[in-house]
Amino acid sequence: MADDTLFAQVLDPAHRADPYPLYARLRATPVARQSDGRVVVSSHAAIRSLLHDPRLSSEDLPPSRRPRTGNPIRDWFLNPIKDRIANAHRPLIFRDPPDHDTLRAFVMAEFGIERVRALHGRVAGLVDELIERCRGRSEVCLVEDLSYPLPVAVICDLLGVPEADEPQFQAWATQLATALEPDARADETTRRANAATFDAIAAYMRALIKQKRRHPADDMLSGLARPAPGRGRMGEVDLIATAILLLVAGHETTVNLITNGMLTLLRHPAELERLKADPERAPRVIEELLRYEPPVHFRTRKALGAIDIGGTVIPEGTPVVLLFAAGNRDPARFRDPDRFDPDRDDIEHFGFGGGLHYCVGAPLARIEVEIALVALCRRLRDPKLLADPPPYRLGASLRGPERLGIRIAGIW
Numbered sequence: 001m002a003d004d005t006l007f008a009q010v011l012d013p014a015h016r017a018d019p020y021p022l023y024a025r026l027r028a029t030p031v032a033r034q035s036d037g038r039v040v041v042s043s044h045a046a047i048r049s050l051l052h053d054p055r056l057s058s059e060d061l062p063p064s065r066r067p068r069t070g071n072p073i074r075d076w077f078l079n080p081i082k083d084r085i086a087n088a089h090r091p092l093i094f095r096d097p098p099d100h101d102t103l104r105a106f107v108m109a110e111f112g113i114e115r116v117r118a119l120h121g122r123v124a125g126l127v128d129e130l131i132e133r134c135r136g137r138s139e140v141c142l143v144e145d146l147s148y149p150l151p152v153a154v155i156c157d158l159l160g161v162p163e164a165d166e167p168q169f170q171a172w173a174t175q176l177a178t179a180l181e182p183d184a185r186a187d188e189t190t191r192r193a194n195a196a197t198f199d200a201i202a203a204y205m206r207a208l209i210k211q212k213r214r215h216p217a218d219d220m221l222s223g224l225a226r227p228a229p230g231r232g233r234m235g236e237v238d239l240i241a242t243a244i245l246l247l248v249a250g251h252e253t254t255v256n257l258i259t260n261g262m263l264t265l266l267r268h269p270a271e272l273e274r275l276k277a278d279p280e281r282a283p284r285v286i287e288e289l290l291r292y293e294p295p296v297h298f299r300t301r302k303a304l305g306a307i308d309i310g311g312t313v314i315p316e317g318t319p320v321v322l323l324f325a326a327g328n329r330d331p332a333r334f335r336d337p338d339r340f341d342p343d344r345d346d347i348e349h350f351g352f353g354g355g356l357h358y359c360v361g362a363p364l365a366r367i368e369v370e371i372a373l374v375a376l377c378r379r380l381r382d383p384k385l386l387a388d389p390p391p392y393r394l395g396a397s398l399r400g401p402e403r404l405g406i407r408i409a410g411i412w
């Protein structure tokens with residue numbers, strides 16, 4: 001009989017460094033009900049089909065309820081109002097059509113390829129500057145020295161957040177990323193910290209949007225704040241929720257892809273050398289990384305009605321975990337799936353999800369990670385991992401190393 005506690009084991013930090021053997025066991029029952037009531041979907045075919053199934057809802061979160069503070073005005077008056085507003089204005093990643101599609105259209109209109117390409121020079125400059133800061137050292141921590149500061153600086157640039165406010169943004173992004181983990185809402189301390197962070201960042205955004213409306217610039221927030229022909233204007237609360245989503249969705253994920261990327265290349269030194277000699281290989285390397293070591297391992301949806309998939313019925317109301325990282329290593333879909341092979345041609349991965357919620361930041365992420373990995377391979381002299389496996393952060397869904405110590409002989 002299938003082990004119905006396998007997903008609980010996936011969530012256990014003890015398996016963070018190598019969850020793949022658990023995923024292989026889960027795939028033996030591609031649609032598997034767990035003892036906690038969740039259904040975990042782990043085969044490539046079933047995930048692919050469900051990503052395009054309108055009966056799966058992304059509005060899977062329970063209504064937000066701020067933790068009690070002991071202050072009656074807050075507990076009975078202010079916070080219930082805030083909760084109602086927050087519940088009505090979830091960011092688009094937690095919304096279904098038609099609201100999802102309306103909000104996404106605003107974002108897509110501002111995420112044109114020209115805007116993304118224009119960031120190329122800025123990303124390259126930042127990467128150079130961050131690597132240059134490591135000169136004279138014999139050890140670096142990739143997360144702290146490059147993977148972490150780079151994406152937050154890029155998102156601030158994209159949105160039009162002043163450079164001086166970036167450190168504050170980094171702290172907010174780190175805290176809010178915990179809200180994407182399945183069990184975060186159950187933990188009172190995390191909920192309290194997330195509510196406080198959300199209030200702080202929302203107040204900051206409100207002021208910044210006001211300023212952008214008065215003095216529009218050529219940035220995404222100014223673009224989102226102005227009325228779009230045929231679509232009208234995005235409401236203030238949705239605008240704030242969207243800006244916060246872009247910060248959170250684009251930060252931790254990119255951090256993890258850069259870090260996982262370098263970790264994987266250091267574990268496969270021949271591939272590192274090939275990339276170093278031929279940077280044109282970068283797009284292949286990155287697509288394979290998104291399959292082999294993706295930053296987002298799973299997302300949870302909810303079944304709006306009973307869904308029959310491959311002979312198994314998922315009952316209405318069931319939380320459904322789409323285990324992207326397991327589908328990415330499905331032997332029924334990929335030859336030799338546990339092998340890191342940038343030369344494979346058939347590479348339909350779920351690294352950026354799929355269907356309606358496919359990542360809007362994918363082109364930007366690809367540019368950032370490509371520039372970072374190529375520069376790291378070319379400029380770090382004789383890099384060696386200090387610990388393998390490295391220590392991991394707690395998150396099972398947004399999974400990635402907490403630190404990545406690398407010994408270097410210098411900077412080229």
Ligand code: HEM
Pocket residue numbers: 058092093094104155245246247249250251253254257294295296299350351352353354356357358359360361362364365
């Ligand atoms: C390597 C980096 C990245 C990875 C691996 C990644 C991965 C993903 C995945 C798997 C989803 C689908 C979520 C779902 O199905 O529920 C998603 C959605 C999303 N991503 Fe990314 N992402 C990355 C970078 C970015 C960046 C740089 C941005 C923006 C600056 C961004 C913004 C978003 C947004 C707004 C959504 C929600 C789209 C929707 O619900 O329609 N992401 N991302």
